[in-house]
Amino acid sequence: MSDVATILKLDTAKVRGGNGLDAIVDEVDEILESAFETTKSATEAFFESYDRNPNPKALAAWLANRCWREIDYVLLLNEQIRRYGLAYNRRHITLLAKQSFQEAEHYEALGKLIEALGGEVPTSVPAIAAPWSKFLWDSMDRHPLGAIAAWYASETSATGAFEPLFAGVERHGFKDVAKAYRQIEIDEKFHTSLGRQVLSTYVKTDEDRAEILRAMRGMRDIAWTSLTPEAVAKSLNS
Amino acid sequence: MSQTLLQGQAESAEPESRDADGRLLVRVLEVQREADGVVSIVLSSNDGSALPAWSPGAHIDLILPDGLVRQYSLCGLPEDRARWRIGVLLEPAGRGGSSYIHRHVRAGDALQAAGPRNNFALGDSEEYLFIAGGIGITPILPMVRHVAAARRRWKLLYGGRTRGSMAFLDELSELHGDVQILPQDQHGHPDLLGFLGAYRPGVTVHCCGPGAMIDAVEAACRTWPASALRRERFAASAKPLGEDDEAFEVELARSGSRIKVPGDRGLLDVLEEAGCKIDNSCRAGICGTCVVRVLAGIPQHNDDILDDEQRASGTLILPCVSRCKSKLLVLDL
Numbered sequence: 001m002s003d004v005a006t007i008l009k010l011d012t013a014k015v016r017g018g019n020g021l022d023a024i025v026d027e028v029d030e031i032l033e034s035a036f037e038t039t040k041s042a043t044e045a046f047f048e049s050y051d052r053n054p055n056p057k058a059l060a061a062w063l064a065n066r067c068w069r070e071i072d073y074v075l076l077l078n079e080q081i082r083r084y085g086l087a088y089n090r091r092h093i094t095l096l097a098k099q100s101f102q103e104a105e106h107y108e109a110l111g112k113l114i115e116a117l118g119g120e121v122p123t124s125v126p127a128i129a130a131p132w133s134k135f136l137w138d139s140m141d142r143h144p145l146g147a148i149a150a151w152y153a154s155e156t157s158a159t160g161a162f163e164p165l166f167a168g169v170e171r172h173g174f175k176d177v178a179k180a181y182r183q184i185e186i187d188e189k190f191h192t193s194l195g196r197q198v199l200s201t202y203v204k205t206d207e208d209r210a211e212i213l214r215a216m217r218g219m220r221d222i223a224w225t226s227l228t229p230e231a232v233a234k235s236l237n238s
Numbered sequence: 239m240s241q242t243l244l245q246g247q248a249e250s251a252e253p254e255s256r257d258a259d260g261r262l263l264v265r266v267l268e269v270q271r272e273a274d275g276v277v278s279i280v281l282s283s284n285d286g287s288a289l290p291a292w293s294p295g296a297h298i299d300l301i302l303p304d305g306l307v308r309q310y311s312l313c314g315l316p317e318d319r320a321r322w323r324i325g326v327l328l329e330p331a332g333r334g335g336s337s338y339i340h341r342h343v344r345a346g347d348a349l350q351a352a353g354p355r356n357n358f359a360l361g362d363s364e365e366y367l368f369i370a371g372g373i374g375i376t377p378i379l380p381m382v383r384h385v386a387a388a389r390r391r392w393k394l395l396y397g398g399r400t401r402g403s404m405a406f407l408d409e410l411s412e413l414h415g416d417v418q419i420l421p422q423d424q425h426g427h428p429d430l431l432g433f434l435g436a437y438r439p440g441v442t443v444h445c446c447g448p449g450a451m452i453d454a455v456e457a458a459c460r461t462w463p464a465s466a467l468r469r470e471r472f473a474a475s476a477k478p479l480g481e482d483d484e485a486f487e488v489e490l491a492r493s494g495s496r497i498k499v500p501g502d503r504g505l506l507d508v509l510e511e512a513g514c515k516i517d518n519s520c521r522a523g524i525c526g527t528c529v530v531r532v533l534a535g536i537p538q539h540n541d542d543i544l545d546d547e548q549r550a551s552g553t554l555i556l557p558c559v560s561r562c563k564s565k566l567l568v569l570d571l
Binding site: 014016017019095189190194197201 | 450
């Protein structure tokens with residue numbers, strides 16, 4: 001990221017768009033902050049555990065969970081566009097499709113890293129990621145904007161992982177992992193900004209807002225749970 | 239390039255007294271109350287020369303003494319080259335531009351302006367449906383006048399909070415056309431579907447107003463051809479490259495080299511081609527990753543992520559979507 005971008009840290013929650021979230025903006029921001037913190041803590045705990053017992057397969061398993069999220073987003077975003085996209089303005093269709101493409105690139109990049117670490121790239125939902133995936137897809141079935149609210153919370157929570165992740169992988173010399181995540185970090189700024197703008201633009205009613213909060217709270221409670229050292233150890237033993 | 243009813247009257251680049259950054263010194267001739275919270279400001283050139291030509295839908299940038307830059311649609315008579323008129327709504331929750339104008343700008347004051355530019359040009363149609371919300375009447379008013387004078391079929395739906403808050407009602411009544419004045423406290427939300435009717439070839443909608451109203455019009459016209467709806471939002475929104483974009487030069491301060499940015503190419507594309515490595519992701523003005531420091535020149539902000547203060551500072555730009563209002567932009571690259 002450029003020096004000015006790093007210094008400024010433009011707040012993607014302030015992206016211009018509609019005013020559909022105005023009535024719940026405090027709740028939304030509180031959920032996002034909490035999602036960020038819980039994922040940060042879970043990731044710190046994982047890398048502290050890795051420091052004590054550096055097993056590349058554990059890192060591969062941790063990445064496999066993240067890797068599944070990338071490909072699940074691809075499937076979800078395309079379904080989102082298929083079901084609801086023609087009700088959006090064309091620019092948002094393009095940007096959601098662009099996000100989908102970038103998620104596919106992340107799946108490919110993380111897949112290479114997992115293989116290099118001796119792990120397996122997931123081609124179906126791993127048990128560790130199943131609750132997260134189910135909640136995401138159920139949110140889409142409940143409300144046209146439910147899945148977007150859920151991935152907006154999940155993507156924001158994922159940004160909480162960057163700082164401990166970069167520190168952890170650099171301590172252990174995984175330069176390729178750091179490099180891949182530098183790009184993912186950049187792209188996730190776009191994705192969170194887009195999520196916020198889409199929700200602000202198309203949320204209209206109190207019922208919409210209630211569904212948005214439900215999806216975001218649900219995702220906040222799930223997103224971090226598969227990133228802990230305990231969850232990874234369980235997945236390695238299963 | 240799309241056809242417009244006003245071909246040949248595009249904003250001109252004729253001789254005028256502009257400074258190196260393309261700013262024009264203008265003088266306030268008149269400040270007049272038009273409605274609750276709305277004043278009109280009439281401007282002339284400072285030296286009495288003709289003002290640049292403009293066409294309905296055009297706007298100018300007003301550069302206020304405290305450095306704030308605000309866009310206002312021109313709502314006077316295009317044929318009157320001695321005067322520009324703008325309408326300004328007082329927005330107490332805004333960042334201070336309208337508040338400054340309402341509180342401090344008086345007849346005789348000197349201000350700086352840039353433009354005019356037209357991103358909301360009147361299309362060439364057989365039938366016009368105009369929809370204005372609140373202060374969104376300002377670009378619509380000269381459009382309606384022009385279409386009425388050209389004896390085209392038209393009608394106008396004009397909504398506002400209350401009748402007292404709606405500007406230029408007297409001028410609209412003089413047009414003797416199908417003008418529906420619909421203050422919300424008396425009529426509720428307007429029946430857009432009823433006003434628009436079914437799509438028929440030769441009809442074009444021109445719409446300006448708050449985001450919620452534009453969204454509603456977009457939804458009502460969802461099945462219409464995209465070219466049948468032209469709209470301008472109050473809030474800036476990422477804008478794709480278009481026919482109105484002008485070429486400018488960009489200087490890379492660290493090397494001193496200068497590169498031309500043609501009207502049909504984006505600034506980021508040109509910078510990358512020149513070898514600048516700039517991290518980016520969305521290329522749509524919403525992630526902020528490509529932000530670059532501006533050392534000189536006036537950015538034309540088309541992004542959705544810089545806040546009003548950052549925009550007004552003139553020191554930052556997102557080259558993926560934004561451009562330059564002055565002839566030269568100097569970047570910290």
